[in-house]
Amino acid sequence: MTTQNPAGMDARLHELAQRARSAQRSLATASGAIRAQVLEAMASGIHANCDELLAANELDMERAAELTRAQRDRLRLDAVRVAAMVSSIRDIARQPDVVGQVVDGWVLGNGLRVRRVRVPLGVIGVIYENRPNVTSDATALALYAGNAIMLRGSSLALNSNQAIVAVLKGAIWEVGLEPDLVAMVDDTTRAGALAFMQLGSAMDVLIPRGGPELIDAVRQHASVPTIIDGDGNCHVYVDRGANLEMATAIIENAKTQRPGVCNAMETLLVHVDVAGALLDRLDTVLGEVEFRGDETTRALCKRAVSATEDDYAREFLDLILAVKVVGSLDEAIDHIRRYSSGHSEAIITESYANAQRFVHEVDAAAVLVNTSTRFVDGGQLGMGAEIGISTQKLHARGPMGIEQLTTTKIVIEGEGQIRR
Template sequence: MIQSVEQAQVDRVDARAIEAVAVAARAAQPQLAAAPGEQRRAALLAAARELRASRAAILEANERDVADAVDLTSAQRDRLRLDDARIEQMAQGVEAVAAQPDVVGRVVDGWTLPNGLRVRRVRVPLGVVGVIYENRPNVTADAAALALASGNAIVLRGSSQALASNRVIRGAIARGVASVGLPEALVGLVEDTSREGARAFMRLEGIIDVLVPRGGPGLLRAVRDEARVPVIIDGDGNCHVYVDRAADLAKAAAIVENAKLQRPGVCNAAETLLVHAAVADEFLPQLAERLGSCELRGDERTRALVPRALPATAADWETEYLAPILAVRVVDTLEDAIAHIRRYSSGHSEAIVTEDLAAATRFTGEVDAAAVLVNASTRFVDGGQLGFGAEIGISTQKLHWRGPMGTEALTSVKLVIWGDGHVRT
């Protein structure tokens, strides 16, 4: 039998070693699912202590990763780099997940049928969660904490640029898990970072229950094309801020600056600004000065008000820059703003700045996105900021879950039905 080139490439990697990590995680998961919530919480608190105790080792490994990394954008290099503050944030994030209410076994709802059967819908773990991600060692800690808290085993497959960092972080978390009597295999790390290894990982049908990709368009395309397991897409973020004619312009300027520049290289940063024509003359020149060196790319009406703005092309309206670049368009009506967002939004986060309740209500009702904000920066669309403790990703799809994915997003439900000798006639 003649093999395809793609199958031969998969065979050249040590697919058995990749599978072994996932099989071990799957074998360990029932013990975690049956563990009391207090034991899972203790595992997370121990993992946070281990992360702090491993600070020097994590920094040393991360320095090697950063030094060896090539061809990274400034946003990618920023996501890769760790420091004392970011390690402390990781540990605090794990503790914040531990402080969340336990979702495993939670009764969602229930009812009693006329025949006396008692029906309950109960939250249960998904099983084994696979995460494939790029240049983000903090994801190792966040994803592992959320999976463990929700009764799931996790198999992590990061990028080659972050491999040394991921090894040390995973080791710290695994030690914390083991210290409370749970298997280290609950937190697996695939160290094969080749494309063929990624393909083999995505094809672990029957072993991995759900795959969450976190990365750029190339990774998402590969997952859509290659994955043989269910996928929850952590999509890109072409996020908009619309400044309405009834906006408080001081609020608007602060919100736009924060949404664009507080951390430009992340998915919830704003990429396009829409400004109502009634306030554009006053607002845009002041905003351009406030944004300093941020590159502006505008339509003709914007460039008439902001001479330094470069001409915007059609591609600018659909681009996730992940950089200090902002596309700007002047619109005549709220309807025009909504129509622009409908056409170009990636379904991540969209914001309106207005003091008009009717405009805000219409915007929140008609804009289709995982998160819609009124008078607030898109940067708040984050699991930690919204009270989930952390996030394994931000889902931009509509099935199962939408928005930041905390512990509840890593569960499904099952029906538990109690009878008393009931038989169907």
């Protein structure tokens, strides 16, 4: 496939994309064992170069003083997080190989044999903000699914990303494949971002991972098909008669385990019959969390401040929780329908009927019953890792792993049949 270089497009980006596409052709025909070998070399390289990666990340952290606590947390690497990157790559390599998988097949009355076969997407672009682990996770997923990848991170994570990509490219070369399978865009300017979004047919799909400003820019400017990794305004509804000990543990985990990520809880909805008892428990357990609530919440929890309309629609990514007391399951579902970003929604209940109603009536990428929203994660769900969590409905929804980075083609075999 050849690509054109439209007027105004950055020649360097097109060169990177063309080299990535050329390299991808050989990877698409490589066996699953070879692709797994590439990932093992990548994991070993990350492990062996941990000190160099941490030193590069320290340079980025020194420039990040003005970031919020949540933003600094997303940017920071330490030995534990580097070890998690290594483990994630190896988990991906242990996933079933889906490239070439026959999804289904049938035989027509005229004898034609038809089958639908899973194939790579081609060249995947990822534009993302301050999360260096995305660099290794996204690369491992893309390559194991037979794709090449173009990475465009943020200026604040540039040193970390450059160091990681250098290790990944070295691992690819070590196995005997083309390092151009991974392309990193060093231009972190706004103009560079717009040029990346407008690569047209040079790129097969673009996946943005970041805040509302980045997502809006992609929606407005991208000339490439996109899969949106959207906001996570995640709700937890505590039903009438819920087990409050279980509810407290789930809420604490969903809000505080890592508040600066998209699957953290942002709004608590609680049935009026259990609101007083639950908020008494949470007042102690969530001592670091700021509560923003409606009038009933403020009457039951004296330290809660008034919630605005915007608070119920926000992804705080911080130790802030919007709270609303509701009179029924219907009211909770109505609230979620109004404010949800379509990411992850949870109910805590002892009622099977209410759980089933919630599952059937709430429209989100993930719906959970009696468990934490923090489980909406490719690694936690047995997918090895994720390249993002799609909040749209085409072509993927929810955590995107290896299978979601492929498409299908129809193969038709005959013995000379012609259409009449």
